[in-house]
Amino acid sequence: MFEAIVGFTVLLSIPAAFVWGSVLFAARSAPRGRYSHMHGHHLAWGAALSTAGIVVMALTAWSTHEDQHYDDFGSTMTALAGVMGGTLLILGLGPFTPWLLGVLGRNAVRLPPAFRLAARHMADKPARTAPAVATTMSATAVAVAVMIIAVAVTAQARAEYQPPARPSTLVVEGFSAGQAATVRAAVQHELSGAPIAQNNRQRETGYLSVRTFDHSVWTEAYIGDQALLHYLTGDPSTPYDEGTAVVVTADDEEADSAQIQYTFSTTDHSPSAKTIPAITVRPTDPRVGGVFIPAKVIQDLGFHLEPEQLIIDPSFHRTSAIEQERLDRRLGETAVTYLERGFQAPTGWLYFVAAVALIALAGALTATRLAGSRRVLLRVSGGSAATLRSLVTCRAAFSAACGTAMGASAGCVIGLLLAWPMTAPIAWDPPPRAPFETPWTPIATLVAGLPILAAAIAALASPRWLTRLDLTSSPMLPTSPGSRWASPTSKP
Template sequence: MRALLRISRRDARRAKGRTALIMVMIGLPVLVITGVFTFAATADVTLREGIVRKLGAADLRVMTTEYDRVAEQYGDIGVPGTEESGRPANAAPTTAAEVAARLQPGSRLIGFDEGSVDVRADRGYDHVSAMEIDLRDPLTRGMRPLIEGRYPAAPDEVVVTPALGRGLGDTIEVTRAERRVRVVGVVEYPFNSEHVEVVGFRGVLMMDKRDGHGTGWLADTPAPPTWADTQRLNEVGLVGLSAASLDREPAMALGTTAVVGIAVAVFMVVMETVLLAGPAFAIGLRRRATELAVIAAQGGSKAQLRAIVLADGLLLGGAAALVAAVVGVAGGLLLVPLLSGSVGPPEVPWWPVLGVMALGLVSGVVAALVPAVLAGRQDTAAVLAGRSGTARGGSGRPVLGLVLLVAGVAATLYASRTHEAWVFAAAALGLLGLVALVPSLVTLTGRLAVRLPLAPRLGVRDAVRHRMRTASAVAAVMAATAGAVTVGIGFNSQYVQAHDSFRSETPIGTLTVSARRADDATWTKIRQAAQERLPGVRLVEGMQPVDANGDLVVLVPDRSFACPSCGPMLYGLLVGDQRLLELVQGRRDPGAATALAEGKAVVFDPSMVRDGRLSVHFASGTSADGKVFKVPAVVAKAADPRMGGVLLPPAAVRAKGFALEERVVYARHQPKDVALLQKDLAVVSADVAVSLEDGFQRDLAIVLLVLMGGALVLVLGGTFVATALAAADLRPDLATIAAVGAPSSTGRLVVAGQAGYIAGLGALVGAVAGAVPGVALAWVMTSKFGDYPMFVSQRMAEPAAGATVAVPWSLVGAIVIGLPLLAALVAGAFARTRALPLTRRLT
């Protein structure tokens, strides 16, 4: 083995360009994956890593819960035993004495509260995190390290994190009571530079904690807390965080679908690497043909020749994996502070990194496998005589490929009723069958070369003559194209379904200002402030229903008769008079106005009306979910065809026993800055909400661009590797063409024709291969919105039956037509067509 590696190392130094190409192809996936693993591990601050910001120097952190008993505790999260284990609303708050009775004798407690607070900004309020604790106490050491200044020593003093943007000596107003406090220090929130927080004494920041129902205590215990100590706290509805509870964190187990998904991803990475690097190893075999022939002439066996080539894969694969892993780990660590505000202790997940390195090593050996077999078959006499001695594989019988392809298609059809991961697994099986069929496809399509002009005909014939070399590149292009088309069809179908199903409560461009829980006096101030900030804008009031106890009633339309699996719509109903009707219709509609005056609902989505009536679900604090009442309804046309809302007349709501309050206004107006208007009005009340109906805002362009970019790199990479290998084989033919007087452009056309053939055949077969799993993926993602909920947050009406399949023709066209043309142009432009010496050939 030492001699084999020494030979491989000498050859690698001799052909530095080829060595670098192979190492990049093998090492790039290793670099990316190890970088992502390291970045994620370092940026993710686990409870154990960030324990100092919760415990400080204390031995135990005790936290109150809403339960009278905690049945299970995981980390710092408590799980109640039953649904009835909630603490009564009027229960007395837990006292420090009661907590001390559950701890070791002699324990010392200090209280703390956590929550949020409103901080007055230039315009409006900023809602930020808050903590109330005496940071001067030794138990808090390390919780919030001091950057500058000092810790608070009086109730009117606070410290802040740098992300708040306030400095020493600044005076800020906190809470809605506008209590003025002075910043006396800037502290660090450990492991997160973007966290915004204000820290002061208890009773200063959080008004809702003044009733005794605080967050918890930090405890200094005589001996390290045990799990038994934590269980004693759980018995009275308390959670205890300590080193003992950290050891009880549940292990995260991967489900079957996750394992399948990881296996498919590994398979695709290895296969694509092998298909791309395989031709590059074949280049080395072509350059070393004479050396191997000399070894064979001196008595070297076929097994020894194969071992020499496999040693290339072992050496280059191992070196590429090692270098890429080092660079990936270093890059991941360096990128964490640049891309993430959360930065934990530097962490390298060694077992995953070693697994990825092993994956790179295996990829190198497997990529050298086919060239190694060809090395054992080469004709020694022909090579020593100056002719190409590479053995050509026979046409063979593509039985195995056909069997795998049929099995893959059948598995894909079945997987369309299960899960996305199984769709990809079935597609990988079919793709493996196509890889086995590619040599036969190359032979079959090569017969069509007789119809081509001279230059591309020569290029295609050379590609067919070296079928194994060409098949590897075509298979790499095919795999990349198939993956892009499959994912493209799936996400494009989900996008089209979401877009077509989008419905809005109000017309696009409608501004809504609401304060659902404000009282009458506060709402009057909010409406007045809104009118002042929107001069000349006509505000149309809407109503909200409340029950007898004053609790807000939520009304949503029902269309379950049209879609049994859909249930209520994801948007609510409007309640208002003729002015609101004119706003949502954008015109005067006498028919709809008359119906509304008669107490009928005006509906803008015909699918919600059945037998002239509308079913309405309602729920409130005193009425159970699922209650339904029906009102007469008419179908009208809204100002916006994408609107699917409902306008209920006030009389119909009052008839069901609900009172009405004006807590919302609408306007056909689009302010320049909705967030700024929200902050302006939030000065009046924290309950105010401002929103602008801007329609369906999801964009698929970024997904398609990523798919196109990945396909571009892989398609051009596979094509250029194949054409680089072909350049060595074409030298005799190009020299002959030049000798008989052909212009230099002919050689460029030969190279361009071969590149276009490889990329075109791979892209075409890949598009067809990706269509079947693409349709299956679309079926899964649109029939249940799959595990990729890109657009579920939009207001949608799920189709009553079937799924949506939409092919992204722009992506498919760019890959199938655009990329082969680009590959041909680039290959022809950079082809070396200088005068070549004629090669002496034996006859």
């Protein structure tokens, strides 16, 4: 567990360092004034890094585009290489942030009137504003890429999902043989009247497997009585015989016998074998199957059985999530419960996207504060509080729009290319690659919502909070529409 946490931390720290590097790169390459020109080598380096990142991601996508088995370690390294390519792309966009601000500032006359002053103010001191806008750009790129990759991974996981039980089945497991009676009593108390099917395991430390005529090996056979068989098939009319195995499968092949291979010790490398008759039954859910062995057959081999799972058959009682929670509280650490509710899409990535979006918003508001000074705003606003708020609001919207536009473009490239290595199958018999729909609506909401949210915060916040204070003067701030000027230290 500790090694996994360390590995995950290292995996995230490398891209985080590159993303932070894009902010430093933006600060290093930004000119000092609006009419100062950037050095060409900064843009050349940025273009080279971004191009290299796109090439690396394209190669990783091409190397994992086929629907075949990929080695676990190799696919992890390929995905890591793709992530590094994405961070190179973000890093290379660092110097393009002050370049964009400069271009928009010099051509502000072509922008809508509301954003002309905002563009000029953001470009006046790009060395101050560019790192904050680069933060918004980097955070937006990460958020958009994670959104696309999460949708692709979720679609693939849904396609590969194999339910371990029938829908609405409650499985209680993870208890010792000495706790079996206590666990059964707790289940009977919380789910009064619900019949319990019991799946058993051998008490001995030996080896037990079942092989059918088609050479299929069922290493984990279901061992129990008639109630367990009826749960597996979903049909109470399934014939039960104490000496006959039942192969529950949706395949078309029929099994007429089953061979049980077993040993009573892990050091015994020459297992014994016994062949018993078998029948094949189709389950109600084609995704659920197994081989059923009557408990008497295993006991006749010399094994002692003990409970492994307690199963509530949904044919007689469909357990609800509330009942599961109540049973969990009663069992505590004694046992583990599982309620089959179908594929549950992961939602943890939503919290990550929300946190990254807040970072992007903070970058836009920081750029708003660093763009020019109160003296400039007061001179332009003419002492009107409403005009001052309007100017600050336009600054916030403009800075957020610049960052999100660049970040969303980079994030779409990263997400669409990394969707291939992130969904590379590692199973020996992988299903076809599941198609997925790019979440354009959430992406558009993020791109349009961040500038709107930044503008709303700027409009509602105090101008003192979102404007930079000059150290060489004590400017006068308008405090209300009815008063033209008021000193920051004056009393009403």
